[in-house]
Amino acid sequence: MIRIANGQGFWGDWLEAPVRLVEQGPIDYLTLDYLAEVTMSILQKQKQKDAALGYARDFPPLMARLAGWMRARNIKVVANAGGVNPLACAREVRRLAPELKVAVVLGDDISDRIDGLLASGHSLRNLDTGEPLAAVRGRVLSANVYLGAFPLAQALATGADVVISGRCADAALALAPMIHRFGWSETDWDALAGGVVAGHIIECGAQATGGNCQADWQGIPDLANIGYPIVEAEPDGSSVITKHEGTGGRVSLASVKEQLVYEIGDPRAYVTPDVVADFTSIRLADAGADRVRVTGAHGSPRPATLKVSLNYFAGWKAIGTLVYCWPQALEKARAADRIVRERLAQLGLDFDAIETEYFGVNACHGPAARPASDPPEVQLRIGVRGADRGAVERFTRELVPLVLSGPPGATGYGEGRPQVREVVAYWPALIPREEIEPRVEVVE
Amino acid sequence: MRFPLARIAHCRSGDKGDVANIGVIACDERHYPILVREVTAERVKGFFGDRVKGRVERFELPNVGALNFVMHEALGGGGTVSLRVDAQGKTLGAALLRLEIEADEHELGD
Numbered sequence: 115m116i117r118i119a120n121g122q123g124f125w126g127d128w129l130e131a132p133v134r135l136v137e138q139g140p141i142d143y144l145t146l147d148y149l150a151e152v153t154m155s156i157l158q159k160q161k162q163k164d165a166a167l168g169y170a171r172d173f174p175p176l177m178a179r180l181a182g183w184m185r186a187r188n189i190k191v192v193a194n195a196g197g198v199n200p201l202a203c204a205r206e207v208r209r210l211a212p213e214l215k216v217a218v219v220l221g222d223d224i225s226d227r228i229d230g231l232l233a234s235g236h237s238l239r240n241l242d243t244g245e246p247l248a249a250v251r252g253r254v255l256s257a258n259v260y261l262g263a264f265p266l267a268q269a270l271a272t273g274a275d276v277v278i279s280g281r282c283a284d285a286a287l288a289l290a291p292m293i294h295r296f297g298w299s300e301t302d303w304d305a306l307a308g309g310v311v312a313g314h315i316i317e318c319g320a321q322a323t324g325g326n327c328q329a330d331w332q333g334i335p336d337l338a339n340i341g342y343p344i345v346e347a348e349p350d351g352s353s354v355i356t357k358h359e360g361t362g363g364r365v366s367l368a369s370v371k372e373q374l375v376y377e378i379g380d381p382r383a384y385v386t387p388d389v390v391a392d393f394t395s396i397r398l399a400d401a402g403a404d405r406v407r408v409t410g411a412h413g414s415p416r417p418a419t420l421k422v423s424l425n426y427f428a429g430w431k432a433i434g435t436l437v438y439c440w441p442q443a444l445e446k447a448r449a450a451d452r453i454v455r456e457r458l459a460q461l462g463l464d465f466d467a468i469e470t471e472y473f474g475v476n477a478c479h480g481p482a483a484r485p486a487s488d489p490p491e492v493q494l495r496i497g498v499r500g501a502d503r504g505a506v507e508r509f510t511r512e513l514v515p516l517v518l519s520g521p522p523g524a525t526g527y528g529e530g531r532p533q534v535r536e537v538v539a540y541w542p543a544l545i546p547r548e549e550i551e552p553r554v555e556v557v558e
Numbered sequence: 559m560r561f562p563l564a565r566i567a568h569c570r571s572g573d574k575g576d577v578a579n580i581g582v583i584a585c586d587e588r589h590y591p592i593l594v595r596e597v598t599a600e601r602v603k604g605f606f607g608d609r610v611k612g613r614v615e616r617f618e619l620p621n622v623g624a625l626n627f628v629m630h631e632a633l634g635g636g637g638t639v640s641l642r643v644d645a646q647g648k649t650l651g652a653a654l655l656r657l658e659i660e661a662d663e664h665e666l667g668d
């Protein structure tokens with residue numbers, strides 16, 4: 115059995131979580147998942163400004179903080195902290211923690227190869243819309259293939275203390291140590307599926323251990339000291355999901371089920387680069403306090419294609435708010451919205467989208483919200499998006515004047531004009547597996 | 559009798575681009591058949607009205623007593639494109655808890 119913990123569900127997650135995982139109990143591997151869909155484009159921009167950046171900057175100082183514990187307890191780290199610049203990330207880790215051996219996995223970044231791929235007949239069609247990439251080619255900011263767990267396992271086999279990748283499948287971070295330690299082959303479909311299920315359950319950190327858990331949320335103890343998830347993985351692909359003793363939160367059938375169904379499509383075919391896992395094949399069982407056993411995963415052969423995550427520039431947006439007070443708070447906010455829209459129309463401004471939401475009334479749930487009756491206050495929130503930066507700039511000047519020239523009782527404009535922000539959109543596509551050659555480098 | 563979904567189920571929701579998904583989980587696995595019968599893709603589509611522009615698909619996970627709803631064009635463009643406060647559909651699962659469903663006393667067994 116090996117213990118694999120995940121201490122980061124996204125870049126920006128709780129900084130203390132990985133430290134506590136290392137300090138508060140036994141683990142063999144620590145995984146850290148930093149990359150959301152749009153993170154790559156943010157990192158790409160940072161790299162364009164400074165060739166030494168483009169990775170999760172929290173990561174190297176964290177390694178320096180943990181290096182002593184890692185060496186003393188033989189804990190290995192697997193992280194996609196490399197972003198669009200895994201080598202720079204690795205060099206910074208080596209600089210801050212020279213005692214750690216670091217290996218990187220490369221080959222996910224295909225941003226320099228797009229024209230060649232298009233020329234050789236790969237249209238990189240949008241998986242959701244079917245559009246060929248040519249429609250936005252000139253605006254592409256980043257392009258990365260989701261790599262699987264085998265190159266990560268190969269990096270662990272170099273004896274590295276720290277394995278850094280760029281884009282890889284989230285569940286691959288936890289699957290890699292299992293492949294490395296249990297010697298699973300690329301056709302051990304059921305074992306790989308078991309590893310993927312376990313990896314999926316822990317990939318969002320504390321969402322498996324009682325965080326963001328709807329079931330009995332008020333009964334879940336000590337969220338301030340929530341324990342992040344740990345997989346006790348077995349060579350046959352089964353596992354136990356748990357957390358360190360004495361930590362807050364709760365691992366229960368309810369908390370694990372909520373994470374099992376999180377951000378999935380067809381549960382019979384959870385597609386990863388390494389295996390297609392059938393989430394309807396598994397059995398969950400209560401295995402004691404804060405322990406849930408996962409068994410019976412069935413896997414089928416990996417797909418012939420890999421998923422590509424592209425990001426492209428898609429215009430500008432701004433979102434502004436104003437607060438209206440009782441009486442008739444909602445009516446006032448609605449009237450203000452009509453006035454803003456009329457003034458924008460009079461200016462002849464063209465937007466791809468204008469969207470209005472009323473905080474305190476329907477912002478979260480839209481038409482599914484319980485009808486509000488006479489709320490004490492309502493926040494009006496108007497957003498616009500369009501290709502013309504000037505039009506979006508002009509919109510940002512149309513909200514504050516309402517304080518004097520609109521319905522009575524407006525406040526909450528202290529933050530000033532809304533900011534104009536660049537819109538970076540996500541473009542998922544597929545590419546034949548044989549086009550991609552992951553490789554491992556040890557960084558001295 | 560009629561009651562809100564919250565009485566027998568809990569939910570978690572999230573995003574993939576402009577697609578939102580809601581996992582609906584029976585608190586007691588014996589109540590899963592009620593979810594299968596009552597919480598259809600059509601009802602979920604109707605419940606969210608014009609918030610969900612595309613189709614709603616339903617998948618079944620009888621092994622854990624859960625349903626998964628995949629809702630297309632549900633997030634106003636999704637991710638960074640959307641102008642909504644809940645651009646990633648994090649709160650849609652909680653919204654669905656208000657869905658009124660129907661079951662007999664003996665089915666509930668409590």
